[in-house]
Amino acid sequence: MTATISEETRLRDAIVRVGASIFDRALTFGSTGNISARLSNGELLMTPTNASLGDLDAARLSRFTAEGVHVDGDKPTKEAFLHRCMYCERPGAGAVVHLHSTYSVAVSILADVDPDDVLPPLTAYYVMRVGTLPLIPYYPPGDESLARAVGEKAKHHGAVLLANHGPVVSGATLAEAQYATEELEETAKLHLLLDGRAIRPLTPAQVEALKTKR
Structure with missing residues (x-):
């Protein structure tokens, strides 16, 4: 199956x-962060290495086969494996966004977060768009162990937070991945703003009720 030219262009x-x-x-800066999306034939389009998300050239995006082989466009980001991990474990994913967004990274550095669910359920939209957010232990950039760790968590989670690094978020569409990433960042910001104060997160029953609304 081949993707149509109009589909790929869009x-x-x-x-x-x-x-x-x-x-x-300012959700990312410099040349940090990367975005990918999957075509109907399984091929991937991804932002290339050393590219600012604020100044992308559509014609120069990296293109991969469905098997993950780089076949066209500029040299791919060295974090391409993070995207492939998500697609492999989440067949319904149509896009992945990875950022080094300030508040999410700040939360990933905290010593006292729950590694199974980093952020409390502060808002309904966070629960619906992100759900639970596991923390992936720190690995140096390019370490293959990071790929295995992300893949393991991606089996059950559409978003993960890399310790001292940033979030990796998948969605059925590019818009869904974008919105979930933004909701995660805003919730991380709220979490830090409320630090030291008594909070009233959603109850387990309220969280459970929201699962049917995703």
Whole structure:
């Protein structure tokens, strides 16, 4: 099965738009962060290495076969394996967003978070778009052990937080992955703003009720 030219063009343009939106709102900076999306034939489009999300060229995005082989476009990001881990374990994923967003990274550095679920259920939209958020232990960039750790958690979670690094978030569509990433960042910000104060998170019953609304 081959993707149509119009499908690929639309997806390339969408990645550029989302990247610019994320960058312009300071959710990432410099050449940090990367975005990928999957075509109907299983091929992947991904932002290349050393590229600012605020200044992407649709024609130069890295393209991979469904098997993960780089076949076209600029040299791929060294974090491409993070995206492939999510797609392999989440067949319904159509896009993945990985950022070094400030508040999410800050939370990933805290010593007292629950590694099975980093953030409390502060809002309904966080629960619906992210759910539970496991923390992946720190591994140096490019370490293959990181790929295995992410893949293991991705079997049951659409989003993970890399310790001292940042979030990796999947979605059925690029828009869903973007919105979930933004909801995660805002919840991380709320969590830090409320530090030291008594909070009233959603109850387990309220969280359970929201699972049917995702």
